[in-house]
Amino acid sequence: MSEDRIIKEKKPDPKWKDWGRLGKWEVAGWRIIERDEGQRSDQLAPRTYMVIDRPWDVMYTHSYGRVSQFFMGLLEKKLMGTKCPKCGDVFCPPRAHCWRFECKLTETEWIEMPMEGTLHSYAIMGFGGEAFLDQLPFILAYVRVDGANTMIAGRLAGIRPEDVECDTRVKIKFIDEPTGNPMDIYFEMDGVPEHSKPEEQKARIREKLKPIEEWVAERKASG
Amino acid sequence: MRMVKKVAVVGGGISRYEKPRRENIAEMVAEAVLESLEDYPNLDLSEVDNHVLSYFSDHFAGQLAASWIPNDYLGLTPKGITRVENGGAGPGTAIRAAYAMVASGLSDLTLVTGFEKQGEVSSAKANEFIALASDTDFDFPVGGYYTGYYAAMITRHMYLYGTSEEDMAKVAVKNRNYSLDNPYAQWPVENDFKPITVQDVLDSRVVAWPLKILDCCLLSEGASCIWLASEDVVHKYTDEPVWFSGLGLASDMMRPGDRPDNPGFAGLFPDEYDAYPSHAIKPREPYPDIANFGACRIAARDAYKMAGITDPYKQIDFFEIHDAYDSAELQTYEDLELCKRGHGKDLIHEGQTYVDGDIPCNVSGGLQGFGHPVGSTAIGQTVECLWQLTGRIGEKHLSGKTQVDGAEVGLNHSHAGTGTALAVMILDREKDRRW
Ligand SMILES: [Zn+2]
Numbered sequence: 001m002s003e004d005r006i007i008k009e010k011k012p013d014p015k016w017k018d019w020g021r022l023g024k025w026e027v028a029g030w031r032i033i034e035r036d037e038g039q040r041s042d043q044l045a046p047r048t049y050m051v052i053d054r055p056w057d058v059m060y061t062h063s064y065g066r067v068s069q070f071f072m073g074l075l076e077k078k079l080m081g082t083k084c085p086k087c088g089d090v091f092c093p094p095r096a097h098c099w100r101f102e103c104k105l106t107e108t109e110w111i112e113m114p115m116e117g118t119l120h121s122y123a124i125m126g127f128g129g130e131a132f133l134d135q136l137p138f139i140l141a142y143v144r145v146d147g148a149n150t151m152i153a154g155r156l157a158g159i160r161p162e163d164v165e166c167d168t169r170v171k172i173k174f175i176d177e178p179t180g181n182p183m184d185i186y187f188e189m190d191g192v193p194e195h196s197k198p199e200e201q202k203a204r205i206r207e208k209l210k211p212i213e214e215w216v217a218e219r220k221a222s223g
Numbered sequence: 224m225r226m227v228k229k230v231a232v233v234g235g236g237i238s239r240y241e242k243p244r245r246e247n248i249a250e251m252v253a254e255a256v257l258e259s260l261e262d263y264p265n266l267d268l269s270e271v272d273n274h275v276l277s278y279f280s281d282h283f284a285g286q287l288a289a290s291w292i293p294n295d296y297l298g299l300t301p302k303g304i305t306r307v308e309n310g311g312a313g314p315g316t317a318i319r320a321a322y323a324m325v326a327s328g329l330s331d332l333t334l335v336t337g338f339e340k341q342g343e344v345s346s347a348k349a350n351e352f353i354a355l356a357s358d359t360d361f362d363f364p365v366g367g368y369y370t371g372y373y374a375a376m377i378t379r380h381m382y383l384y385g386t387s388e389e390d391m392a393k394v395a396v397k398n399r400n401y402s403l404d405n406p407y408a409q410w411p412v413e414n415d416f417k418p419i420t421v422q423d424v425l426d427s428r429v430v431a432w433p434l435k436i437l438d439c440c441l442l443s444e445g446a447s448c449i450w451l452a453s454e455d456v457v458h459k460y461t462d463e464p465v466w467f468s469g470l471g472l473a474s475d476m477m478r479p480g481d482r483p484d485n486p487g488f489a490g491l492f493p494d495e496y497d498a499y500p501s502h503a504i505k506p507r508e509p510y511p512d513i514a515n516f517g518a519c520r521i522a523a524r525d526a527y528k529m530a531g532i533t534d535p536y537k538q539i540d541f542f543e544i545h546d547a548y549d550s551a552e553l554q555t556y557e558d559l560e561l562c563k564r565g566h567g568k569d570l571i572h573e574g575q576t577y578v579d580g581d582i583p584c585n586v587s588g589g590l591q592g593f594g595h596p597v598g599s600t601a602i603g604q605t606v607e608c609l610w611q612l613t614g615r616i617g618e619k620h621l622s623g624k625t626q627v628d629g630a631e632v633g634l635n636h637s638h639a640g641t642g643t644a645l646a647v648m649i650l651d652r653e654k655d656r657r658w
Contacts, residue, residue, distance in 0.1 A: 002241065002412065035245050039238050039254040040406035042621065049245045054285070064360060089486075093361045093478065100486050118504065120483065121382070121513055123374030125366060126429030129351055132366040140371045140431070142480045142513065149507065151480030153362045161432070166382040167504045182365050195382075195502075208429050 002044065004033040004051070012053045023055025066096035069110055074184040077174040079115060081148060082108035092148040115172040117145040119187065124161040124205070126212045136216050137161055137209050143170055143187050158188040162205035165195035229454040229654055230325045231464035234263035235606035240409040240445035240594030243342035248278075248289060249296035251446035252336050256297060259448055265460045266450055268297060273330035274304045277317035277337035278598030282352045284340055293336060293446075310356055311545065312472075313337070314601035315637020315646030319470055321451050322648075331453045332460075337603075338446035339596035349442050356640060358478045370439055370548070372479055372641045374431035377550035380514040381433065383500045384565030386553060388433050392424035393571045394549035395437050395591055401578070402588025404621040407603070409441050409594035424549075433550070440547045440590035447603035454654070463613045468632075468656065469530030469649035471522035479513045479641050488517055498564065510564070516551075516642030519558035526634075526647040531658050536561050536582055538658065539649070540630040541611055543604035545638035546589040555636065556584070559647075578625050586611075586625040601637035601646070608633040608650050632656075 012029030030052045036044035064071050070093070073080035081092030086103045092113050097105040122141045125132070132138070141156040141164075156164065157173075170187040178184035196202075236258030238244075238251040246254065260266055274297075276290035286292070290306035307317035314337045321333040341349050354368035362372070380386050400418045402408035419437065427437040450460070457464045476482050483506030495510035511517030523535070532538045542559070546552040553567035561582055562570055570576050576584040587593045587607040590600060610619050611630045617623025631653070637646040 004245075033245075037245050039258060041239055041241075041408070041412050042406045047245070051245070056285070067360075089484075093358075093480070120480075120504075120506075121375045121379035123371045123378060123434075124429070124432035125371055126431060127370075128366050128368065129354075130347065135366070137429070137432075138366065140365065140367055140375060142375055144483075149484040150478070151483065153367055153478075153480055154365050166379055182361055205432060208432065208435075212429060 002036045004035050006031050006033055008032040016053065016055050023057055025054055025056045027052045028055055029053040067094045070094045071180045074178045075180050077178060079113040079172060079185060081111055081113040083111050084108050089149045090147050091150050092145045093150055093152055114146045117143040117170055117172060119156065119166060119168050119170050120144055120151050121166050122156060122164055134216060134220060137212050139164055141187050145172065154182060154186055156187045161209060162202040163193060163196060165193050165197060167195055168193040227326045228328060229466060230322050230451055231457045231466045232605065232609050233450050233452045233457055233460040233464050234259040234266050235449040235609050237407040237603050237606050238446040239407040240443045240596055241412055242442050242444050244444040248284060248338050248340055249293045252293035252338055253296060255446045255448045259450060263461055270332050271299060271334045272302060273324055273333040274299050274302055275307060275317050275321040275333060275335045276304065277307050277314040277602065278339055279313055280352055285343055309644045310639030311597055312637045312639035312644040312646045313598055315648065316472065318602065318605060318648060319472055319646055322467055322470060325451050325453045331456050333451045334448060335451060335602060336448040337599035339598045340444050341442040342444050346442060362478055370434050371431040373548045373550060374434045376479060376513050376641060377433060379512065380554060383503055383514055386568050388425060389421060390553060390568035390571060391438055391549040392421040394546065394552045395424045396421055397577060398546055398585045398589040398591040401586045401625055402592025404624055405588050405593060406621055408588045408592050409443055410588060410592040434548055438549045440595045443594035443596040445594060445596040445599055447599045447606055449602055449605050465609050465612045465650045465652060466654050467648060468651040469526035471525030471647040473518035473521035473645050475518040475643050477640060477643050483512050484508060515554050515564065516558045518642050518645035519555055522645040522647040523559045526649050530649045535559060539632050539634050541583040541627045542634045543587060543608055544584055544636040546585055546591050547595065549591065578627060583627050586627065601635055605635050608635055612650060612652050
């Protein structure tokens with residue numbers, strides 16, 4: 001693999017690593033490097049480049065729009081969905097207008113959803129954004145809340161990841177202090193899953209998750 | 224009414240994929256264009272009357288309207304420039320837009336270029352940028368990102384059809400090892416030109432089970448270009464044009480969770496209602512559910528119809544498809560209707576998608592081996608199609624090992640989101656093939 005060979009350098013103040021959000025597109029640091037470059041990998045030759053560090057970030061002030069009521073409901077620990085008065089389709093995540101051509105963007109009506117559903121599919125997350133690293137490995141689940149024609153994404157708790165299987169029943173729970181974010185709800189396995197994987201496959205998954213569990217434990221221990 | 228003109232690819236070039244590339248975006252595009260000018264000496268930038276450019280993300284480029292920079296760098300002002308952005312299907316959609324401009328007579332010679340620069344931010348930030356192309360109110364805030372979404376899609380497929388991690392790993396091995404003789408490919412440079420095995424894939428770190436790091440494509444930088452000419456002027460540029468015979472474009476719901484009951488698919492595939500495995504809870508629309516890419520099937524059917532193709536397995540000689548994940552390549556075999564649903568794994572086990580099989584797929588290395596600089600990806604794969612169809616692989620790669628013998632018809636597949644936008648194109652050595 002080709003790599004940069006530093007010729008000269010001014011290191012950025014370490015604050016920029018964490019404080020990128022304060023960045024204003026200034027040249028915080030730079031390196032003059034030599035690197036083997038070229039149009040094809042069999043035609044590489046050393047060239048010299050200047051590489052700069054240029055922090056920049058932004059705050060979005062975002063409206064949840066006409067489905068704000070879903071998020072306001074989360075704050076009150078109520079799971080809200082919408083229902084089309086014409087065709088009866090139920091949306092959770094909600095839509096403010098129906099999706100059927102024949103309903104001609106009929107405005108939907110708010111309903112409170114039951115706190116139960118069925119796990120449709122899932123992934124066992126072994127890596128993720130900074131905010132989620134300490135929760136690894138967690139289960140990203142798509143759940144059909146009872147009665148809904150859409151499925152909502154969230155985390156599934158209360159079960160070893162290798163024991164999860166599609167088409168099993170789940171309860172929907174709220175965290176203690178909701179913040180108006182879909183993370184306010186999570187799913188919990190309701191009893192023993194109706195379907196399960198072969199024991200050999202479960203063992204393999206357990207084995208594959210070990211290094212991730214150890215990595216997270218070390219991460220937590222070191223603060 | 225004006226006749227629709229036939230359109231051909233009359234040249235192309237690639238600036239190799241790696242992360243990072245230290246050339247800037249305009250210089251990478253220029254390298255790709257320079258290669259096309261050298262390989263096709265009759266091409267002349269002064270004769271271009273239209274430029275279509277594809278890149279995915281302003282966030283990656285750190286530059287809005289970045290299409291204007293390569294445009295003026297190539298000296299193309301004051302000719303028209305159009306940027307086409309459609310997620311991962313951006314490059315395929317750009318080719319389609321360029322095709323439409325040439326076919327309609329708006330242009331006689333259009334240059335299509337594409338690039339991406341994914342290495343200016345950390346890999347974690349890069350994955351976050353890509354995740355911002357999912358629903359940022361519902362799917363991203365719960366810890367979702369693309370590997371997770373694709374994992375949830377193949378998990379359902381595994382549950383329905385018994386697809387396994389080994390099946391997927393075979394695809395990763397095929398594509399990465401095919402890339403070893405491709406001097407434009409990223410994986411060989413990253414892996415010291417060494418082949419990998421199924422065990423290497425299975426042993427690699429879990430990103431989102433069942434997907435491990437070697438099941439996933441690469442973050443890349445690089446560029447590519449193709450030249451599209453109308454039938455009126457093709458003869459000026461090359462004796463070996465490659466003709467567009469079929470094109471399709473389709474879409475699906477942005478949130479995978481909105482797909483299983485989507486009324487948009489009601490009644491489109493009547494056989495699928497009874498074919499759904501009986502052990503599973505059948506959604507209102509069993510195809511695509513979240514186990515397949517419905518937009519792919521729609522786009523492919525449109526392209527097949529336009530090209531007069533009734534049996535893609537027999538009539539198409541090779542495929543360049545969007546293997547962002549090896550799992551997606553297996554699903555895509557099914558959605559391109561190369562086999563029945565649930566049987567994608569059989570094709571890889573039988574060896575049919577290897578270079579000497581019936582339907583070679585991604586012998587360029589695909590996104591896993593060649594690389595995935597998003598805005599360039601399907602344009603670069605079209606250049607590979609051009610080389611395949613004109614028998615140039617031996618000349619352009621380090622060897623002719625991945626030349627598909629006697630290739631006459633190829634398919635290029637450009638895929639976005641979780642199959643959210645899909646462009647399919649069929650390229651043919653013959654202008655008017657009679658099947
Ligand atoms: Zn309705």
